[in-house]
Amino acid sequence: MLRKLTFAAALATATVLSGAASAKTFVYCSEGSPEGFDPGLYTAGTTFDAAAHTVYNRLLEFKKGTTETEPGLAESWEISDDGLEYTFKLRPGVKFQTTEFFTPTRDLNADDVIFSYERQFSADNPWNQYVPGTSWEYFAGMGMPDLISSIEKVDDMTVKFVLKRKEAPFLANVAMPFASIMSKEYADKLEADGKKEQLNQMPLGTGPFAFVAYQQDAVIRYEANPDYWGGKQKIDDLVFAITTDAAVRYQKLKAGECHLMPYPNSADVEAMKADPALKVMEQEGLNVAYLAYNTTQAPFDKVEVRKALNKAINKEAIVDAVFQGAATPAKNPIPPTMWSYNKAIEDDTYDPDAAKKMLEDAGVTDLSMKVWAMPVARPYMLNARRAAELIQSDFAKIGVKVEIVSYEWAEYLDRSKAKDRDGAVMLGWTGDNGDPDNFLDTLLGCDAVGGNNRAQWCNQEFDDLVSKAKTSSDKAERTKLYEEAQVVFKREAPWATLDHSLSVVPMRKEVEGFVQSPLGDFAFDGVDIAE
Amino acid sequence: MLRYLVKRLAVLVPTFIGVSIIAFSFIRLLPGDPVALLSGERVMSPERHAQISHELGYDRPLVVQYFDYLGGVMTGDLGNSIVTKQPILDQFLTLFPATLELSICAIIFAIILGIPAGIFAAIKRGSFWDQTIMGTALVGYSMPIFWWGLLLIIFFSGILQWTPVSGRISLFYFFPPVTGFMLIDSLLSGQAGAFKSAVSHLILPTIVLGTIPLAVIARQTRSAMLEVLGEDYVRTARAKGLSPFRVVGIHALRNAMIPVITTIGLQVGVLLAGAILTETIFSWPGIGKWMVDSVFRRDYPVIQGGLLLIAGIIMIVNLIVDLLYGLINPRIRH
Numbered sequence: 001m002l003r004k005l006t007f008a009a010a011l012a013t014a015t016v017l018s019g020a021a022s023a024k025t026f027v028y029c030s031e032g033s034p035e036g037f038d039p040g041l042y043t044a045g046t047t048f049d050a051a052a053h054t055v056y057n058r059l060l061e062f063k064k065g066t067t068e069t070e071p072g073l074a075e076s077w078e079i080s081d082d083g084l085e086y087t088f089k090l091r092p093g094v095k096f097q098t099t100e101f102f103t104p105t106r107d108l109n110a111d112d113v114i115f116s117y118e119r120q121f122s123a124d125n126p127w128n129q130y131v132p133g134t135s136w137e138y139f140a141g142m143g144m145p146d147l148i149s150s151i152e153k154v155d156d157m158t159v160k161f162v163l164k165r166k167e168a169p170f171l172a173n174v175a176m177p178f179a180s181i182m183s184k185e186y187a188d189k190l191e192a193d194g195k196k197e198q199l200n201q202m203p204l205g206t207g208p209f210a211f212v213a214y215q216q217d218a219v220i221r222y223e224a225n226p227d228y229w230g231g232k233q234k235i236d237d238l239v240f241a242i243t244t245d246a247a248v249r250y251q252k253l254k255a256g257e258c259h260l261m262p263y264p265n266s267a268d269v270e271a272m273k274a275d276p277a278l279k280v281m282e283q284e285g286l287n288v289a290y291l292a293y294n295t296t297q298a299p300f301d302k303v304e305v306r307k308a309l310n311k312a313i314n315k316e317a318i319v320d321a322v323f324q325g326a327a328t329p330a331k332n333p334i335p336p337t338m339w340s341y342n343k344a345i346e347d348d349t350y351d352p353d354a355a356k357k358m359l360e361d362a363g364v365t366d367l368s369m370k371v372w373a374m375p376v377a378r379p380y381m382l383n384a385r386r387a388a389e390l391i392q393s394d395f396a397k398i399g400v401k402v403e404i405v406s407y408e409w410a411e412y413l414d415r416s417k418a419k420d421r422d423g424a425v426m427l428g429w430t431g432d433n434g435d436p437d438n439f440l441d442t443l444l445g446c447d448a449v450g451g452n453n454r455a456q457w458c459n460q461e462f463d464d465l466v467s468k469a470k471t472s473s474d475k476a477e478r479t480k481l482y483e484e485a486q487v488v489f490k491r492e493a494p495w496a497t498l499d500h501s502l503s504v505v506p507m508r509k510e511v512e513g514f515v516q517s518p519l520g521d522f523a524f525d526g527v528d529i530a531e
Numbered sequence: 532m533l534r535y536l537v538k539r540l541a542v543l544v545p546t547f548i549g550v551s552i553i554a555f556s557f558i559r560l561l562p563g564d565p566v567a568l569l570s571g572e573r574v575m576s577p578e579r580h581a582q583i584s585h586e587l588g589y590d591r592p593l594v595v596q597y598f599d600y601l602g603g604v605m606t607g608d609l610g611n612s613i614v615t616k617q618p619i620l621d622q623f624l625t626l627f628p629a630t631l632e633l634s635i636c637a638i639i640f641a642i643i644l645g646i647p648a649g650i651f652a653a654i655k656r657g658s659f660w661d662q663t664i665m666g667t668a669l670v671g672y673s674m675p676i677f678w679w680g681l682l683l684i685i686f687f688s689g690i691l692q693w694t695p696v697s698g699r700i701s702l703f704y705f706f707p708p709v710t711g712f713m714l715i716d717s718l719l720s721g722q723a724g725a726f727k728s729a730v731s732h733l734i735l736p737t738i739v740l741g742t743i744p745l746a747v748i749a750r751q752t753r754s755a756m757l758e759v760l761g762e763d764y765v766r767t768a769r770a771k772g773l774s775p776f777r778v779v780g781i782h783a784l785r786n787a788m789i790p791v792i793t794t795i796g797l798q799v800g801v802l803l804a805g806a807i808l809t810e811t812i813f814s815w816p817g818i819g820k821w822m823v824d825s826v827f828r829r830d831y832p833v834i835q836g837g838l839l840l841i842a843g844i845i846m847i848v849n850l851i852v853d854l855l856y857g858l859i860n861p862r863i864r865h
Contacts, residue, residue, distance in 0.1 A: 027702060033824070035615045131616040135583050141575075200616065216625050217816035219702065239702050243814040247681055251689050252696045410567045410829065451576075 023236040024529055026511075028522065029249045029258035030240040033217045037203040039177040040120055041131060043138050045520055050240060052177030053523035054222055055097070056205035059088050059113065060175040064515045064526070067286065067338055067434025069175045073108060073206065079473055083166035084149075088113070090157045095227040096183045097210035101202050104185055108206060110153040115184040121145045127187065130196040138178035142432065166471035168478060172433035180205065208525035209238050218242055234513070234528040253278065253506060259529065260507040260514060262522055266324045266382065272506045283516045284337050285503040286431035287380040288330050288439070290495040291371070291391070292454035293424045299364045300424070306493040308358035309424075310348045312398045313496050318390050322383045326504055330497035332486050334439045337518040338431065339475075340482035345490050356398040368401040370423030372416060376409050379520070380428035380501050387498065388426060416454050424496075425454045434519055436482045441466045444494065457494035539850055546846060547839075551604065554838040555597050558831050565589075565613055565829040587613060600835070609836035614828050619836040623818060627840075628711025629699065630810070630817030634802040636733055637741035642795065645745045649752025649791075654779065656757060664749065671746035676805055680739045680812035687735060694734050697814040701728040740809040744798040751794040755787040762786075789860055796852030800845050 034050035035042045042048075061072035074088035094108035119127035120139040128134070139145065147170065149162045163170065173179065186204045190196050203211050208230060209222035220240040224233035241258055243249045249261040250268050254275065264272060273280050293300040293309070300306060315329035331347035334340070359367070373388035374381065381387060385406070392402040405423075407415060416425040432438050442448060445466055446458035462485050469481035489495075505516055510530040517523065566583050567575060575583075584590045588599070603610055609619040652664040688696040695701065699713045706720035714733070717725035759765060760783055768778045806819035814820075818837060825833035 025702070036617075041616070132611055133583075133587055133613055133616060135579075135586070140579060213705075215708070215816065216622065217820060218699065218814070221705065241698060241702060241814070242816070243697055244820070245812055245814070248684060248697050248812060248814060251684050255688055255692065255696050257696055257698075257702075408561075410564045414564070414567060 024234070025237040025239060026235045026524060026527055026529060027239045027241055027258040028524065029243045029252050029261040031262050032244055033242055034220070036200040037211065038200040039180045040136055040139065041134055041200065043141070048177040049522045050220055051203055052180050053521055054209040054238065055203045055207045055211050056180035057207050058175050058179050058181060060171060062175050062434060062517070062519060065517065067518050069171055072175065073181055083471065083473055084163045086161045086163070086170065087154065088159050090159070091229060092157060094206050094229045096186070096206055097204055097225050098227065099204060099210050102186050102189065102204050104183060106185060108181070109156045110159045111184045112181055113159045114151050114153055115187060116181045117151055121148065126191065127196070131200055138176070142173050142176070144173065168470055168473050169433065169435040169437045172435040176433050208233055230525065233525060238524055253508065256508065259511050260505065262505065264504055264506050266326045269326060269504055277509055278506055279509055281505045281516050282502050283518060284328060284335055285379060285501050285520060286335050286337055286434065286518045287428060288333055288335055288500055289380040289426070289428035289498040290333070291424045291426050291498060292495050294421050295455050295457040295494050296419060297422065299367065302362055303492055304358055304362040305364055307348065308355045308362065309395065309400070310493055310496045311351050311355040311358065312394050313391055314350050314394055315498060318387050319499050321390060322381065322387050323499070323501060327499040327501040330500050333444065333489055333495065333497060334436050335500040338434065338436055340436045340479040342483040342486040345486055352397045359398060368403070370405050371402050372412070372423060372425040373404050373406050374409070374412060374426060375406050378428055379430055380499065381426065384426050417451055419450050419456050427454055430520060437466070437470050440482060440485055441470060444489065455494035459488060459492055462488045462492070539853070543846055547843065550842040551601060551839055554835040555600060558834050559593065565831055568829050604839065610832040612830050612833045614830050619833055622821065623837065623840055626816060626818045626821050629815060630806050630819060632712045632714065633733070633736055633740060633809070633815060633817060634806060636737040637802060638744060638795065638798060640737050640741035641744035641748050641798070645748030646752050646791065649749040650756055650779065652749070652753045653756035653760065665753065668746040668749045671742045674742055676739060676808040677812060679742065680809060683735050683739060695732050699729065699732050699815065700725065704728060736809050736813045736815055740802060740805050743801055743805060747794060747798065748791065752787065752791050755790045756783060759783045759787045785859065789856060792852060792855060792859065796849055799848045803841055803845070
């Protein structure tokens with residue numbers, strides 16, 4: 001039944017499409033299929049590109065090309081003096097999309113906001129389990145259930161969030177895809193019709209593009225939302241042509257079958273830059289790859305030993321071998337595109353002789369250790385095995401024997417958490433919300449020991465700085481605290497920071513107005529195709 | 532005939548149960564925890580892990596899980612994907628026509644080229660042509676599908692621009708699927724040029740997926756033909772003064788076809804396995820690509836459901852092939 005409905009909608013639009021031959025259609029060769037169209041249910045960037053950044057908006061949005069937030073569906077907001085109450089004033093006159101499958105009768109109001117959040121944390125909400133096995137993974141992953149005490153409707157256009165504790169990154173969380181604002185009116189209608197699951201299949205929001213149809217694993221079609229509060233788009237139609245293989249995406253781009261593609265093979269980038277029909281945008285990604293020593297186990301409990309090993313790693317060689325240059329060596333645990341990145345910090349210079357001497361001075365001889373290498377390619381580390389081999393030969397130069405170990409991915413993530421784990425674990429992180437807390441506290445805070453803190457590193461000085469920054473709502477103060485925390489990190493060296501990979505986006509020459517997001521999103525509002 | 536059919540169908544039941552046990556247990560023998568993979572690098576608390584495992588039923592004994600699963604299968608409920616949360620049977624039925632369409636085209640391509648090539652090689656045994664055909668078949672058989680596909684794309688789509696790179700039809704055409712077969716749907720849509728576009732999108736994947744079956748069929752036809760051509764009745768036919776065409780085309784071919792048909796039947800498994808790579812290269816929205824994605828996501832229900840359905844298809848096709856023998860060779864009519 002549902003499928004038939006989609007097709008009916010598709011058919012109607014097809015007629016429109018064929019009627020307007022001059023319509024501007026932008027084709028994006030996306031890298032995979034969305035898991036669904038309700039951004040709250042999923043954690044994958046592919047899904048967010050298809051659902052969150054096209055169809056939906058959030059109370060706050062990330063300013064294009066930055067990790068800073070700006071007003072979205074909330075026009076303004078106030079934070080109470082104790083930092084526990086956030087009152088959002090909604091933007092008036094925001095229309096939900098009118099589509100073949102639903103015609104809204106009212107504008108955005110507080111009920112929509114409350115519905116969008118409440119379903120994710122209230123087990124009593126009829127939409128909490130509308131898809132069987134729903135776990136609201138991102139909402140939980142960002143600690144929202146423990147943070148939000150209540151959400152209240154002050155009036156039709158005002159919503160108040162009451163928090164259980166002060167937490168400055170909350171505002172960044174509100175701009176994340178899982179916090180997309182849905183239409184309660186649409187949801188109510190689906191519930192009345194007994195078709196709740198449709199919320200995850202035919203999304204309807206306030207965003208720049210309205211959903212038209214999805215042919216599984218093949219094509220997603222959208223059309224520009226004429227009522228968009230940010231103004232109508234320059235393109236008429238947006239199409240995601242799902243193309244999983246990077247080499248094939250490149251061929252499609254070259255043949256003009258799509259306008260823009262994500263995630264090229266790094267070996268193809270040079271040829272893309274040389275192609276007169278294409279242009280390539282590059283930006284440091286919001287990520288870091290690192291090698292985490294277990295700072296609770298000898299001899300890695302000694303700062304001198306960790307420092308010595310860090311000096312022995314030739315990061316430039318890793319960047320060249322693994323990324324063909326599409327990455328930069330990392331000196332800090334947060335990437336340079338993130339606010340509060342401490343530029344003044346000096347990296348440990350690569351110096352095997354000095355490293356060898358430091359080890360000897362620390363009384364460590366005949367050291368054998370394990371280096372863990374991930375079994376999968378991640379954006380921050382395309383080939384962990386290769387990087388581990390390079391580290392192995394680097395360490396051999398200072399007399400340290402390395403055994404490279406690896407496990408199946410889920411197993412790897414699990415075993416590397418163990419507090420008494422041996423050796424050094426290679427891993428990395430891609431930022432969620434552009435807040436430094438999301439790296440520094442999440443990966444290195446004392447609370448994360450035995451979990452995300454793979455170095456098992458609990459340093460009181462560092463932890464105090466990061467905790468203080470988390471509860472302050474003064475950005476200048478937070479910046480200072482995070483900068484200091486990075487100094488402590490560098491001094492104590494719980495990790496060898498390896499690289500920040502570049503995000504490379506090839507596109508046709510005629511594409512205009514695309515802005516790369518440091519968060520790794522692909523959003524097409526504001527995009528145009530030159531005639 | 533009917534008794535034979537009933538007997539064969541009865542054998543299918545235990546086979547099917549065996550497949551379900553294998554599908555169910557093999558996936559669970561793989562390392563990797565599907566619940567942990569839901570959160571990736573973000574660590575899930577042990578309480579949350581336990582809660583989600585409980586909701587998905589993974590904390591129950593394996594035997595209980597298996598019988599629960601089998602019960603579902605008997606009533607046509609294969610469960611839902613733990614990633615997309617969609618019913619597995621719906622997904623399968625949406626995607627299968629794409630795989631079927633591609634497989635049918637590939638096997639037709641393989642038969643149309645493979646059988647004449649095999650016959651020709653057999654007649655010209657030992658000649659330059661025989662060696663060329665058999666050499667090419669050996670290369671085709673050994674060709675890594677992924678590499679072969681990319682090579683064709685780069686040459687025909689990239690350099691010559693004769694064929695589109697990937698997909699099932701140009702994005703310009705947009706109509707609701709009726710049968711799920713793009714060739715038929717494009718005709719039904721009535722849109723000018725749609726059918727041509729669908730055909731042009733099928734060419735390269737058909738060649739890639741059909742290459743191995745083509746090689747196998749050509750080799751099998753040649754050897755079966757050689758065997759038959761040495762038989763007494765062929766010599767008699769020749770001695771009778773029948774034209775070479777009648778001898779080879781009517782008398783010899785019919786008998787030589789029996790092992791060839793078996794081979795063609797066995798290609799179903801090869802096609803479905805080859806579809807996994809072919810679909811991935813050509814962004815072909817079929818079940819092969821769907822299964823690969825699910826393995827990476829440790830989507831247990833999809834993998835076991837998909838395996839079961841694919842195994843079922845192979846079993847049924849093999850049954851049909853066995854029944855077809857009777858039509859060709861009256862001596863093994865049941």
